[in-house]
Amino acid sequence: MAAEQLLVGEVDSFARFTITTRLPRIVREVARDGAEHLSATQLAALEQLAASLSTPEQTQIDPALQLHSASSIELARWRAVLHGAASAAWSTLSFFEAETYFYRLLLEVRASRRWLVVPHQ
Numbered sequence: 001m002a003a004e005q006l007l008v009g010e011v012d013s014f015a016r017f018t019i020t021t022r023l024p025r026i027v028r029e030v031a032r033d034g035a036e037h038l039s040a041t042q043l044a045a046l047e048q049l050a051a052s053l054s055t056p057e058q059t060q061i062d063p064a065l066q067l068h069s070a071s072s073i074e075l076a077r078w079r080a081v082l083h084g085a086a087s088a089a090w091s092t093l094s095f096f097e098a099e100t101y102f103y104r105l106l107l108e109v110r111a112s113r114r115w116l117v118v119p120h121q
Contacts, residue, residue, distance in 0.1 A: 006095035008056050015095035016056070023102050024050040030106065045109045053102070056090035061101060067108055 006015040027050040031043050038046075052059035063070065063078035064086065070078070081097050082088045090098055 007091075008093050008095060008098045009089075009091035015098070018095065019053055019056055019090060019098050019102075023099070024053045027053070027106065030110075034110075042109050046106075049102075049105055049109070053090065056098075059090055060087040061090060061093075062087035063101075066105060069108060069111055 006013060008015050008019050010016060027046050031038065031046040031050075035043065052061075061082075063075050063082075067075065067078070078101070079086070081093070081101070093101070
């Protein structure tokens with residue numbers, strides 16, 4: 001018997017709370033803590049990500065537009081997660097899919113810089 005999936009679209013669920021409340025807080029902490037090392041473009045992208053999580057029914061995720069560093073294989077895998085669609089609302093994803101995509105987007109924003117680790121001063 002397959003395990004029941006936690007769905008982001010389920011109102012008052014752990015999945016929804018995490019996506020709409022906890023993850024935007026994480027994004028804003030990343031922006032705040034790394035502000036001196038991030039470009040204005042990166043900070044704007046982080047704020048856009050945080051805002052998109054707050055409205056999971058209204059915001060479309062689109063790997064082809066959002067994952068600039070992704071290979072064609074990775075994009076094909078994300079398309080499979082989206083059931084063949086080019087884009088989907090956050091609310092249509094399972095918690096695992098949404099959380100995994102969130103961290104991939106966070107890495108995408110951070111990787112748009114030439115460095116991956118802030119050197120110690």
